[in-house]
Amino acid sequence: MGRTLAEKVWEEHVVARAEGEPDLLYIDLHLLHEVTSPQAFDGLRKAGRPVRRTDLTIATEDHNTPTLDIDKPIADPVSRTQLETLRRNCAEFGVRLHPLGDVEQGVVHVVGPQLGLTHPGATVVCGDSHTSTHGAFGALAFGIGTSQVEHVLATQTLPMSPFRTMAVTVEGELPPGVTAKDLILAVIAEIGTGGGQGYVIEYRGSAIEKLSMEARMTVCNMSIEAGARAGMIAPDETTFAYLKDRPHAPKGADWDAAVAHWRTLRTDDDAVFDHEVVIDASALSPFVTWGTNPGQGAPLSAAVPDPASYEDASERSAAERALEYMGLTAGQALRDIAVDTVFVGSCTNGRIEDLRAAADVLRGRAVADGVRMLVVPGSVRVALQAVDEGLDAVFTAAGAEWRHAGCSMCLGMNPDQLAPGERSASTSNRNFEGRQGKGGRTHLVSPQVAAATAVLGRLASPADLPAGPVLAA
Amino acid sequence: MEAFTAHTGRAVPLRRSNVDTDQIIPAHWLKKVTRDGFEDGLFEAWRKDPGFVLNEPARAGASVLVAGPDFGTGSSREHAVWALQNYGFKTVISARFADIFRGNSLKNGLLTVVLPQETVERLWELTEADPAAEVTVDLVARQVRAEGITADFSLDENARWRLLEGLDDIGLTLRHESAIAAFETRRPSHKPSTARV
């Protein structure tokens, strides 16, 4: 019987296998950031162990870093300690680090791919659940806990139990204005936040094949929001073209050997998935969340659902709680929901294509009175590219704030937070209670919807905007 | 991880059930960046009460915690285990432990021993009456012994073997060192490297 992409990558990394025990898997790339690594380094120090492969390990600072005044000392002592600890640990153990102020600094899942470190068929781990992002290259990439971070630092391997495989096949053409973010939000609403539990999802089908690498990263990034261990997309010409000539892409004969191997990384025609979901791309439209988990979403044209309409008692009570927290009423049109804040950024939608999409909507328009819009590039490289293209000027001319790279308001560990009761349209990935600040209310949206929402002050898509003084790009 | 074969020490009788991990180590301690230094956070709220058993001078240096049933419920924080170890506890005896806490404890070399509640009661009576009374937890013989008390306990064979050998997950994996090294020599040269270019 044929094998799936995920199974092929797994098999290539088995170091040791014994009956009744988990497989010992080799890890090709280990990404670190300041929040989940300190106790792992501390464990190494106590046991007198070195980092086995510093050449397969890289660290960046993202979660705690401020997006303003980055040249000044960090005000919050806890954030400062976490960053200083990472710097000390990396220096002591010889790990490459891109600290705040470095040109390669940024959100860990933006930095890896842009350096060309994320390769098809690689195993990639990080003490962060959105490691699934890297699956866009056909890598097997998953988030791990602090004990496992220490395990990988010490051994470059992880004992792993097998997973099940799920195919999410998206056929057809995405309608104009419908993005990868809308697609993945619709997938999560379809299979539920627990629907992917225990699975590695492979996204396939003609609509997926047409997506750019950055759009594929948006899709794989949110696999974790469906509960999946990882998301993957088979590598193809789009993947190879993105990687070619990046700093850490293979060179010369290595490149040819790599591409020849990468071409074999496809699910065999006779392979069988444990579960299959089929989505019609042409039926999708801009999608937003109304609740407090990423599965509680609906097309922008819909209304806030009535909890009473849920058959399942736990879904019904979850919807009731969500509406109460979000301050919404059943039946209210989603387009009538007014927001205070718009956030464009994060490892889901903080790459250059996302900024271009938002800027295209904002060009020649203005952010509505009383609305605060933050644009936070996913990395310094993304920021530089955006400046090169004049996107920063578009944002500031429209009245948005152009900030320094980092996780920022995706999780509110740094000063960028919602105040209690404040409502945001956010291009990030989690709308949990308090995620963007205590009492904050989050609607997950695409960059295009975020920008249109900023202009109208209420949830909107670019199609809702009056054909105003839009200047040519 | 340190091997555990047998341990003898004085005990702290903790007559409370459902001790959750928030009580063992409050959430505000989770911002720390080490596995050390959690001893002052252990049972922080209760220790504000001078009458709390841990504050009795006679309990200083005790290393065996005898607790009520359902010890370690609540969040999965590994910090609860670290706090107990940092304070100096080597072993915890209870009639029932929460699953995740038990898993975390055995992974870190803190032996959690399940005994019937009657035996726990007898250990409480003994150690309350005589703070100097010693309790022995013998993993080789799978037995807890104290004056007038001998109680057998069970522990799954794999967990027991790891504790006796002092093997943490990393230690176990390092037994495959030659397989890892052999795998590394087979890795193709086009694999990613973070070495600066």
Ligand code: SF4
């Ligand atoms: S941007 Fe958000 S989801 Fe991504 S790594 Fe940072 S905090 Fe996590």
